[in-house]
Amino acid sequence: xxxxxxxxxxxxxxxxxxxxxxxxxxxxxxxxxxxxxxxxxxxxxxxxxxxxxxxxxxxxxxxxxxxxxxxxxxxxxxxxxxxxxxxxxxxxxxxxxxxxxxxxxxxxxxxxxxxxxxxxxxxxxxxxxxxxxxxxxxxxxxxxxxxxxxxxxxxxxxxxxxxxxxxxxxxxxxxxxxxxxxxxxxxxxxxxxxxxxxxxxxxxxxxxxxxxxxxxxxxxxxxxxxxxxxxxxxxxxxxxxxxxxxxxxxxxxxxxxxxxxxxxxxxxxxxxxxxxxxxxxxxxxxxxxxxxxxxxxxxxxxxxxxxxxxxxxxxxxxxxxxxxxxxxxxxxxxxxxxxxxxxxxxxxxxxx
Numbered sequence: 612x613x614x615x616x617x618x619x620x621x622x623x624x625x626x627x628x629x630x631x632x633x634x635x636x637x638x639x640x641x642x643x644x645x646x647x648x649x650x651x652x653x654x655x656x657x658x659x660x661x662x663x664x665x666x667x668x669x670x671x672x673x674x675x676x677x678x679x680x681x682x683x684x685x686x687x688x689x690x691x692x693x694x695x696x697x698x699x700x701x702x703x704x705x706x707x708x709x710x711x712x713x714x715x716x717x718x719x720x721x722x723x724x725x726x727x728x729x730x731x732x733x734x735x736x737x738x739x740x741x742x743x744x745x746x747x748x749x750x751x752x753x754x755x756x757x758x759x760x761x762x763x764x765x766x767x768x769x770x771x772x773x774x775x776x777x778x779x780x781x782x783x784x785x786x787x788x789x790x791x792x793x794x795x796x797x798x799x800x801x802x803x804x805x806x807x808x809x810x811x812x813x814x815x816x817x818x819x820x821x822x823x824x825x826x827x828x829x830x831x832x833x834x835x836x837x838x839x840x841x842x843x844x845x846x847x848x849x850x851x852x853x854x855x856x857x858x859x860x861x862x863x864x865x866x867x868x869x870x871x872x873x874x875x876x877x878x879x880x881x882x883x884x885x886x887x888x889x890x891x892x893x894x895x896x897x898x899x900x901x902x903x904x905x906x907x908x909x910x911x912x913x914x915x916x917x918x919x920x921x922x923x924x925x926x927x928x929x930x931x932x933x934x935x936x937x938x939x940x941x942x943x944x945x946x947x948x949x950x951x952x953x954x955x956x957x958x959x960x961x962x963x
Contacts (some may be wrong), residue, residue, distance in 0.1 A: 658861035660852065661930040661937055662771030663878030663885045665808055666782060667826030668845070669766045670801030670837055674703030674735055675718050678760040678791045683748040694759050697743050698732065701792040704761065705740070706733030713799070715763040722747070725755045735797075765789070765796060768806055768824040770879060770928035772844065772940040772960060774856060780835065780849045781963065783928040784940035784955040785903045786842045801837025803847065804828060805855075811881055814920035814949030822881065822925030839963060843902060843955060844928065844940070846963050865936035867956050870895050870906070875933040877908070877941060879926050881918050888912035892933065893951070903942040906931065906954035921949035930957075 680694040698704075704712050707721045708731055728746045747755040769783045782803075786795045806826045814820030826832075835849040849855060872895065876887045894907035908931065910921045919926075922944035931938045937957050944952040 658863050659773040659775050659937060660856050660859050660861050661878060661932065662773055662780075662782070662856065662928065663880060663887075663930055664771050664855060665768055665806050665822070665824055665880050665925070666771050666834060667766070667768055667804035667806040667824065667828070667832075668782075668787075668801065668837065669764065669804065669828060670787065670796065670798045670840065670845075671714075671764050672703070672762070673797045673799040674705040675712055675715055675761045675763045676789060676792070676796070677702040677704060677734075678762060678789070681758050681760060683750060683756045683758045685748050686750060691748050692758055693745050693748055694757055697745050698734065698759055699736065701736075701789075701794045703735040703797065704732055704759075705735050707731070715761055718761065722755060722757060726753065728755060730755075730757065762789075766826075766828075768822065768826065768925050769845075770926055770940075771855070772928045772930050773937065773957070774849050774852050778835075778849050778852055779846065781844050781846050781928075781940075781960045783844045784942040784960060785844060785927060787840050787845065795842060796840055798837065798840045801840075801845070801847070803834045803837060803849075805832040805834055808880055808883060808925075811919050811923065813918075814923045814944065816947055816949070819944050819946055819949060820920055820923035822923060824925070841963050843960050843963050862932065863936045864957055864961065865933060865938045867895070867897055867905075867958055869936070870933060870938055870956075873933075875908070875931055875938065877910075877929050877931050879929040881915070881923075881926075887932075888915040890931070892931075892938075902959050903955045904953040905956045905959070906939050907951070908941065908954055909951045911950075916950065919949075922952040923949065 682690040682692045684690050706712050710721050712718050730745050730747050732743045734741050747757050750756050772781045774780045788795050804826050806824045808822050808824050810823035812820040837845050837847040839846040875890050875892045877890050878887050889912040891909045893909050896905050899905050929941045931954050939954040939957045941954050
């Protein structure tokens with residue numbers, strides 16, 4: 612796996628911003644007895660450990676994603692766009708001239724070996740596999756180009772929502788889509804890393820803010836693996852729960868019908884410390900056509916408003932709690948009002 616390529620590389624960014632928004636989250640811890648804390652090893656099957664900590668995400672795609680096609684200048688002086696109307700944005704290249712293509716490097720090597728212009732690409736288009744014959748463009752002596760922009764991995768920062776007794780986790784509360792194609796990314800494998808929040812760009816009306824984080828992509832900072840990227844979030848296994856959520860208490864899951872309009876909390880890490888902040892649940896829509904927008908929330912906590920202006924990008928997945936139970940996770944911010952946003956029901960996340 613290519614995660615080792617990133618040894619000691621620092622990346623600063625304003626995170627996985629999905630549809631001009633991400634969620635911020637805080638969850639209240641269930642109080643059973645004063646000063647009593649529950650080990651992660653004794654979690655009941657109907658309870659989960661709420662998250663609220665930032666995680667670095669690196670995912671490899673299942674094939675090489677096509678972003679766009681472009682014109683190439685040929686050795687004859689003319690410009691050609693060989694892949695136009697043959698290869699579409701959102702396709703995955705999985706083979707070329709009978710060779711399996713798993714990564715961008717595989718594709719580059721296959722193109723470098725071309726001895727003539729004819730190319731047969733094996734594509735995955737939605738659920739269908741098709742072969743496309745095209746003519747590459749000769750750009751030099753025994754040098755050819757396809758005129759296709761591609762990518763094979765995605766990386767960024769999000770917030771952990773929960774961890775189960777089986778060390779399974781859910782995060783983000785929404786899927787990771789390619790920013791160019793807007794398609795949900797199909798992944799082969801992925802990794803989550805420890806990360807630190809080092810700054811906040813405060814949200815303003817019309818300008819969603821964001822968290823700034825530093826991720827060091829090396830084996831010492833690995834927290835676990837990503838197994839699925841779905842519309843309801845990303846899912847996988849955490850290798851060391853106690854390292855990530857040391858001495859955190861499990862809480863019960865709240866069913867949709869039990870969610871009330873009114874006071875709630877979100878848990879997030881915006882200034883280096885995981886903390887709970889007050890919010891209001893303004894509306895609950897059981898029949899929404901968008902699974903990521905079943906809960907409407909408003910940040911009312913003065914400290915959080917001072918720090919972030921409300922909900923900012925990078926807080927997707929932050930858990931929402933009410934009356935000591937886990938309700939859901941923040942997913943989006945309203946661009947014209949950063950104090951308000953949406954959340955997904957925890958029931959919908961747990962379906963995955």
